[in-house]
Amino acid sequence: xxxxxxxxxxxxxxxxxxxxxxxxxxxxxxxxxxxxxxxxxxxxxxxxxxxxxxxxxxxxxxxxxxxxxxxxxxxxxxxxxxxxxxxxxxxxxxxxxxxxxxxxxxx
Amino acid sequence: xxxxxxxxxxxxxxxxxxxxxxxxxxxxxxxxxxxxxxxxxxxxxxxxxxxxxxxxxxxxxxxxxxxxxxxxxxxxxxxxxxxxxxxxxxxxxxxxxxxxxxxxxxxxxxxxxxxxxxxxxxxxxxxxxxxxxxxxxxxxxxxxxxxxxxxxxxxxxxxxxxxxxxxxxxxxxxxxxxxxxxxxxxxxxxxxxxxxxxxxxxxxxxxxxxxxxxxxxxxxxxxxxxxx
Numbered sequence: 001x002x003x004x005x006x007x008x009x010x011x012x013x014x015x016x017x018x019x020x021x022x023x024x025x026x027x028x029x030x031x032x033x034x035x036x037x038x039x040x041x042x043x044x045x046x047x048x049x050x051x052x053x054x055x056x057x058x059x060x061x062x063x064x065x066x067x068x069x070x071x072x073x074x075x076x077x078x079x080x081x082x083x084x085x086x087x088x089x090x091x092x093x094x095x096x097x098x099x100x101x102x103x104x105x106x107x
Numbered sequence: 108x109x110x111x112x113x114x115x116x117x118x119x120x121x122x123x124x125x126x127x128x129x130x131x132x133x134x135x136x137x138x139x140x141x142x143x144x145x146x147x148x149x150x151x152x153x154x155x156x157x158x159x160x161x162x163x164x165x166x167x168x169x170x171x172x173x174x175x176x177x178x179x180x181x182x183x184x185x186x187x188x189x190x191x192x193x194x195x196x197x198x199x200x201x202x203x204x205x206x207x208x209x210x211x212x213x214x215x216x217x218x219x220x221x222x223x224x225x226x227x228x229x230x231x232x233x234x235x236x237x238x239x240x241x242x243x244x245x246x247x248x249x250x251x252x253x254x255x256x257x258x259x260x261x262x263x264x265x266x267x268x269x270x271x272x273x274x275x276x277x278x279x280x281x282x283x284x285x286x287x288x289x290x291x292x293x294x295x296x297x298x299x300x301x302x303x304x305x306x307x308x309x310x311x312x313x314x315x316x317x318x319x320x321x322x323x324x325x326x327x328x329x330x331x332x333x334x335x
Contacts, residue, residue, distance in 0.1 A: 001264075002154075002264045002265065002268055004268075049254075050257065051254065051257050051258035051261050052261070053258065053261040053262055053265055053281075055265045055269070055277070055281065056265075056269065056274070056277060058265060058268070060261040060262070060264045060265045061261060062159075062257035062258050062259075062260045062261035063159050063252060063257050063260060064252075064257065065251075065252050065253055065254045065256070065257050066251060066252050067251050068246050068247070068249045068250070068251060069159075069160070069161065069162030069249045069250050069251070069252050070161070070162065070178060070181055070245060070246055070249035071246070072242070072246065073177045073178045073179075073242045073245045073246065074176060074177060074178070075170075075172045075176045075177065075178050076160045076161065078126075078156075078157075078160065080126060080150040080151060080152050080156075081150065081151055082148060082149060082150055082151075083127065083133055083136055083137050083140045083149045083150065083151045084137070084140065084141075084149065086133075089124075089148050089150055091124065091172075091176075092176060094122055094124065094148075094172075095174065095175065095176055096120075096174050097120050097121060097122045097174060098119075098120055098121045098122070098171070098172070098173055098174060098229065098230055098233070099121075099122050099123070099124055099171075099172040099173075100109075100121070100122075100123045100124070100169050100170070100171060100172075100185070100226065101124050101126065101161075101169065101170040101171075101172055102109060102123060102124065102125045102126065102167060102168070102169050102170075102185060103125075103126050103128055103152075103157050103161075103163050103166050103167060103168045103169075103182070103294075104125055104126070104127060104128070104166050104167045105127055105128045105129055105136075105166045105294065105297070105298070106127060106129050106131065106135045106136045106138075106139050107129070107131075107135070107297050107298060107300075107301035107305075107307070
């Protein structure tokens, strides 16, 4: 997650990360992590074990560590622009088909 | 290379989605897509988000996803046919660094036949294919993400943003951090190296280069052996 400001709002962090401040702590679905504040994006990320990198007035927040990047077999949501049209393409639009998702590069 | 596979298997409810991990964007990946006359969705991922989300560290990597959106095989090396570079011979006029590279490439482990046999079997038999892994096995085979890997992802995201903004020097510093933190991530390394030198040879900007880094781990370990 890259924020082009060094102090992104809590709302911005919540929208981008999917984690929300609740009475129980920081929650994402059924999972909650204890959190006592202060309530700002940086503190929330730190409480979640997400690395924070500051650079040139920006803030980049890495993902959480995990034993397995795929926590379940549900394909992670993926929305990326099509090379030719520039239109956002959602992987979920191919439900009903067998899909080979293929990462490649020109370099 | 994949369009022929798509043409062959599309009648059986199959689709290919290619994702170019290219910070250079459409300018870099577009000509390849055009040349391939691709009819499948061809996406661009300038920030290499697939690395973070799916645990991809090298290309080409394929992931099988079934009709319900369930992953049946996590990322693994995916070539549709034996690539020509495996059979390129050293030429008398090859300079030493090219000769070394040609020889190193010959030791890459690429088993396109096994991969394509398995892919066709899955398209034909679906969940009953012996190559469709159990949910536990899919999760077990997916990579872990250490704290360093996670921090590398953050640095790479900063680096690609700075690079695209034209702050090349600042970008290099964050590319280097990403390389240091996750040295087995080839997409982070090759992307940055390619900006400094299209052949990904040694430069003053980075500690590594493609050939040196491959030789360090042994070319046979560049792609993990397929476990179909």
